[in-house]
Amino acid sequence: MVNPRESVRGYLAGNGAYAALGMAGGVVCLTGVGAAVLAARAVGHPSGTPLTAPGHWNAAWQDGLIAAYVSYALAVYCLARATECLRVTLTLTVLIQ
Numbered sequence: 001m002v003n004p005r006e007s008v009r010g011y012l013a014g015n016g017a018y019a020a021l022g023m024a025g026g027v028v029c030l031t032g033v034g035a036a037v038l039a040a041r042a043v044g045h046p047s048g049t050p051l052t053a054p055g056h057w058n059a060a061w062q063d064g065l066i067a068a069y070v071s072y073a074l075a076v077y078c079l080a081r082a083t084e085c086l087r088v089t090l091t092l093t094v095l096i097q
């Protein structure tokens with residue numbers, strides 16, 4: 001049985017800064033997507049365009065989307081240069097999607 005903690009530690013140690021930045025970018029992207037989803041749910045019935053959330057949710061919506069796109073690009077760039085542990089990368093990708 002593979003220990004997930006050892007797998008992540010080995011992944012980061014074997015790939016250095018690219019892996020660490022890629023994983024951090026993926027986590028930020030996942031957080032941004034979560035914030036955007038919560039803001040969209042605050043709208044009630046998001047049937048119109050443009051989608052604007054009430055109050056502070058609108059800032060969460062916009063900031064979440066911007067953070068998600070930028071960090072996703074960073075994660076793709078960094079993880080494309082990392083060389084090991086496809087399982088960790090695929091898990092993060094599935095969570096983001």
